Amino acid sequence: MTQPVIAPDHIPADLYDVIAALCRTSIDVAAIIAKGPLGQSLGNLVGENSDGDGQKALDVLCDEMFTAALTRENVRWYASEEQETVNSLNENGKYALAIDPLDGSSNIDVNVSIGTIFSIFEAKDDAEASFLRPASEQVCGGYVVYGPQTALVVTFGAGTQMYVLDPDTKVFILVEEKMTIAPTSKEFAINASNYRHWVQPVRAYVDNCLAGKDGPHGKDYNMRWVGSLVAETHRILSRGGIFLYPSDARKGYENGRLRMIYECAPIAFVIEQAGGRATDGETPILERQVDTLHGRVPLVFGSAEKVTRVAEHHNMPAV
Known part of the structure; x- marks a missing residue:
């Protein structure tokens, strides 16, 4: 049996496979980022997204990777910052997932932490209406940060959890079950x-x-x-x-x-x-x-x- 990429504890059962697919893909993304200039030229501009912002090679590659991974999961609608319209992935899927496949891509070439941001709603029959709704209707939101550690920070509406990728086992391990922001700071x-x-x-x-x-x-x-x-x-x-x-x-x-x-x-x-x-x-x-x-x-x-x-x-x- 294949070892899970993220332990199922603390994750709603009907969302587990979607989160696991995001985690598996983020492990691959982290490996690509870690190669830096030893790999392909991921910081080169390759076009513009729908809002005219410059797209880098890794932006496009990450979008393709997440699309492919989520096609096999319980996701009916997929909306990406890198695409103009909503994609239909699984007509029987329960969820609508919005994603910024690679936030902070302008920092790719200077070795600063970057990430993937995602939001999940229950899908409606209308693709755009699944996303054009109050943000309070999210059932899940989170991000993966690619830095000194690769970490998943996620909420399902009952607190914010943090998982860190163990580089030896390639499994995301829960390290904080209830994150709390300091009430004030300098x-x-x-x-x-x-x-x-x-x-x-x-x-x-x-x-x-x-x-x-x-x-x-x-x-x-x-x-x-x-x-x-x-x-x-x-x-x-x-x-x-x-x-x-x-x-x-x-x-x-x-x-x-x-x-x-x-x-x-x-x-x-x-x-x-x-x-x-x-x-x-x-x-x-x-x-x-x-x-x-x-x-x-x-x-x-x-x-x-x-x-x-x-x-x-x-x-x-x-x-």
């Missing part, structure tokens, strides 16, 4: 080069962080910015903090740049199940939905106290 993550484009509430919050112990927060802060959503999320889950990708005044950034279905919804689900908060600056992400497959929303997530402060800045009168 770190914040934002691309400060866009300061001049931000809305006033975001500027005000960051100004207060930069004021350090002499400001209203009463403590000094460190700023972080990796440019890989999975890496940012994993750090915040591990030690707290806040991540901000707000809307801003640039053309095409009116709703931020992160896609609701493939990135924001699953990350919000994971974060909230670990005791954090995730909003668009004001409204919880889990209360939101978009009307297109590649619709974008602003994203602010992390330690609950910090995310609440950002929302409070949005509710203050303009000055």
Whole structure:
């Protein structure tokens, strides 16, 4: 009998095969990434996705790998950040799965942690309607991070779990059954080069962080910015903090740049199940939905106290 790639404990039985397929494929993806320049030129641009973002060779390869693996599983509809429309995989499948096959691919060539993000809903008869719904209707959300360790972080709506890949046995082992985000932290993550484009509430919050112990927060802060959503999320889950990708005044950034279905919804689900908060600056992400497959929303997530402060800045009168 073939050894399971992930122990079945703590995973709903009807989702186990889908998660196992994601895990098997992620092991193959991790092996490809680990070869770096010893393998093929995975960082080369090979085209653009439906939103005009550059696609790298590994983006496309990963999408093909996950599609092939999930075709054999209980997945009726497959929506990928790398594709314009929804694919039908198994007409009898119970689930609709959305995926960002390789988040942070711009960091492939500089050896920074990157990942795979996924979201699962119960399928409807209409393909797009299976995804264009409130994020709170997810039955599963999570990501795989490819870094010093390959790890799966996932929620089924009853807490956030972390599994780490044992490189000897090729099995994902549960290491944290109930992840909990630190309620507060001295770190914040934002691309400060866009300061001049931000809305006033975001500027005000960051100004207060930069004021350090002499400001209203009463403590000094460190700023972080990796440019890989999975890496940012994993750090915040591990030690707290806040991540901000707000809307801003640039053309095409009116709703931020992160896609609701493939990135924001699953990350919000994971974060909230670990005791954090995730909003668009004001409204919880889990209360939101978009009307297109590649619709974008602003994203602010992390330690609950910090995310609440950002929302409070949005509710203050303009000055």
